[in-house]
Amino acid sequence: MEQIGKQVRLPFRRALQIALSGIRIRFGRSLVTVSGVVLGIAFLMSNLTSQLIKQSIAQEAAQRNTVNLMLSLVKAEIGDVAGRRIAVATFGNLTAVEQLLLAQLKATADVREGAGATVRIVLGNQTNSPASLTTLTAGMSQSVVLDSLANRVYAGPTNGIRRELFFGTESAEQIAKQARQARADKFRNWWIVTISLLVTVFGVANALLMSVTERFREIGTMKCLGALSSFIRTLFLIESSLIGLAGSILGVILGALLPLVAYGFVYRFGLVFGTLPYGGLLGYAVMAVIVGTLLAVMAAIYPARFAARMVPAAALRSTV
Amino acid sequence: MSLTIRLAETLRQAGDSAKGHYVIRAVDVKKIYRMGDSETHALRGVTLDVRRGEYMSIMGPSGSGKSTFFNMIGGLDKPSAGKVYIDQVDIAQLDPYELAWLRCRKVGYIFQTFNLIQVMSCIENVTLPMAFAGKDSEEARDRALEILEMVGLRDRALHKPAEMSGGQQQRVAIARALANSPDILLADEPTANLDLRTGEEIIELFRKLRDTLGVTIITATHDLKMLKASDRIVWIDDGRLARISTPAEANIQLEEVH
Numbered sequence: 001m002e003q004i005g006k007q008v009r010l011p012f013r014r015a016l017q018i019a020l021s022g023i024r025i026r027f028g029r030s031l032v033t034v035s036g037v038v039l040g041i042a043f044l045m046s047n048l049t050s051q052l053i054k055q056s057i058a059q060e061a062a063q064r065n066t067v068n069l070m071l072s073l074v075k076a077e078i079g080d081v082a083g084r085r086i087a088v089a090t091f092g093n094l095t096a097v098e099q100l101l102l103a104q105l106k107a108t109a110d111v112r113e114g115a116g117a118t119v120r121i122v123l124g125n126q127t128n129s130p131a132s133l134t135t136l137t138a139g140m141s142q143s144v145v146l147d148s149l150a151n152r153v154y155a156g157p158t159n160g161i162r163r164e165l166f167f168g169t170e171s172a173e174q175i176a177k178q179a180r181q182a183r184a185d186k187f188r189n190w191w192i193v194t195i196s197l198l199v200t201v202f203g204v205a206n207a208l209l210m211s212v213t214e215r216f217r218e219i220g221t222m223k224c225l226g227a228l229s230s231f232i233r234t235l236f237l238i239e240s241s242l243i244g245l246a247g248s249i250l251g252v253i254l255g256a257l258l259p260l261v262a263y264g265f266v267y268r269f270g271l272v273f274g275t276l277p278y279g280g281l282l283g284y285a286v287m288a289v290i291v292g293t294l295l296a297v298m299a300a301i302y303p304a305r306f307a308a309r310m311v312p313a314a315a316l317r318s319t320v
Numbered sequence: 321m322s323l324t325i326r327l328a329e330t331l332r333q334a335g336d337s338a339k340g341h342y343v344i345r346a347v348d349v350k351k352i353y354r355m356g357d358s359e360t361h362a363l364r365g366v367t368l369d370v371r372r373g374e375y376m377s378i379m380g381p382s383g384s385g386k387s388t389f390f391n392m393i394g395g396l397d398k399p400s401a402g403k404v405y406i407d408q409v410d411i412a413q414l415d416p417y418e419l420a421w422l423r424c425r426k427v428g429y430i431f432q433t434f435n436l437i438q439v440m441s442c443i444e445n446v447t448l449p450m451a452f453a454g455k456d457s458e459e460a461r462d463r464a465l466e467i468l469e470m471v472g473l474r475d476r477a478l479h480k481p482a483e484m485s486g487g488q489q490q491r492v493a494i495a496r497a498l499a500n501s502p503d504i505l506l507a508d509e510p511t512a513n514l515d516l517r518t519g520e521e522i523i524e525l526f527r528k529l530r531d532t533l534g535v536t537i538i539t540a541t542h543d544l545k546m547l548k549a550s551d552r553i554v555w556i557d558d559g560r561l562a563r564i565s566t567p568a569e570a571n572i573q574l575e576e577v578h
Contacts, residue, residue, distance in 0.1 A: 022439050
């Protein structure tokens with residue numbers, strides 16, 4: 001019992017070694033098998049990366065649009081801000097849009113507190129307290145309160161709120177239509193990705209089956225030498241997981257670079273790389289590698305069983 | 321499981337020393353292959369005892385059941401009826417683990433096409449059966465070098481099979497078969513893919529192994545030189561044991577074949 005247990009466990013390192021050198025020796029064939037995984041995973045990864053890039057660029061574009069709209073509203077109220085002395089008061093945490101707006105204001109106008117400022121701009125998420133607003137806008141010839149949370153601009157000449165302006169809203173119908181379109185696109189995308197991954201699985205399974213029939217004598221010989229079926233099975237599962245791992249890593253690199261470069265040329269490289277959420281990209285990469293390796297192992301289940309069932313007498317057959 | 325085999329073996333050997341004299345016993349072995357409705361009788365009842373330390377050759381035309389019988393006494397196939405005992409153990413009773421154990425330690429296989437694992441070096445090929453036997457790698461390496469020395473290839477230990485001649489490959493294969501000190505060497509046409517001189521070297525090596533290690537050698541062969549070197553020649557025809565003779569008795573037939 002003890003000895004047989006040893007016989008089952010010990011050769012795992014050996015199996016890894018055999019599988020590795022097997023891949024190296026049959027490099028050409030392994031390359032074909034690997035490229036199947038590479039293509040499938042590259043397609044998956046390019047889809048995920050494109051989505052990330054599109055999302056982050058769209059987000060960036062939407063933010064810039066809002067900022068421009070807010071700026072144009074400010075201009076409509078108080079005239080061009082360029083070079084003017086402007087006092088800016090902020091409340092609480094600024095949203096990304098508000099930060100961008102502040103940066104733009106600082107870039108064009110002379111943003112400073114204290115005497116001499118005739119214009120007051122109020123930013124932040126606590127702008128609807130009339131008392132403090134009144135204090136803030138006192139003594140100013142013009143004032144603008146931007147409330148991005150409520151999507152409003154309040155403006156007044158001296159003190160108090162004069163009027164409300166609305167901006168940046170799309171109709172509910174339009175939003176629903178866009179969401180429907182996005183869902184349909186997403187579904188179609190995933191459908192194509194799924195099909196391509198299935199093709200990958202069958203491609204790898206086919207290549208491995210070929211490899212098994214090619215190696216029937218080697219497998220039979222190992223069985224004659226005392227290898228258990230489980231060892232043969234392990235051998236093929238290790239081989240395919242190594243192929244899957246290598247193919248997935250290559251596929252991920254290829255699949256991530258391709259859309260990055262393509263979008264870089266379409267937009268600007270600075271915009272694409274500047275807005276890309278790298279954490280999300282890494283997460284997708286890890287996921288794609290895991291998926292690729294699992295698929296390769298899945299593809300190997302049948303060929304590995306086929307190999308394990310091979311009878312040792314196969315080694316004696318002199319013709320292929 | 322190995323313990324059970326050993327125990328049974330020891331008991332039988334102690335109880336019946338006359339039986340221990342035979343390393344393989346085939347008793348009325350039949351093998352029927354079924355393909356749909358048709359039946360092929362590959363073996364129609366063969367009874368044969370192989371003595372320990374014997375050098376036996378099996379002959380027979382193709383389709384005679386020779387290969388089937390050969391596989392049977394090598395533990396590669398199970399009979400449809402009758403019994404095959406390898407070292408007193410009825411192989412029909414063994415589960416896959418025990419069969420693997422038996423192939424690993426009791427029988428060494430030598431093939432017509434050498435069947436070395438191409439991706440492994442000479443010494444890796446020889447240590448492989450020892451890895452299957454659970455031997456640790458240091459010990460296996462030493463043993464492998466020792467056997468390679470015996471077959472005269474110690475200096476080629478790190479070469480790949482593709483870098484060696486047919487005769488050298490076959491000697492590596494013989495070293496591999498000897499790795500776990502088996503009782504039986506089973507060789508299927510071991511000289512068929514070799515030229516005359518190399519074939520003679522292999523035959524000489526077999527003789528030497530039989531004399532020094534006391535290993536039983538069974539070959540399936542048509543090689544006259546091999547037949548002449550053996551103690552007994554077994555002729556199988558149409559699934560039956562046609563004749564058993566010594567090379568001297570079979571002299572006339574040998575010339576006919578020639």
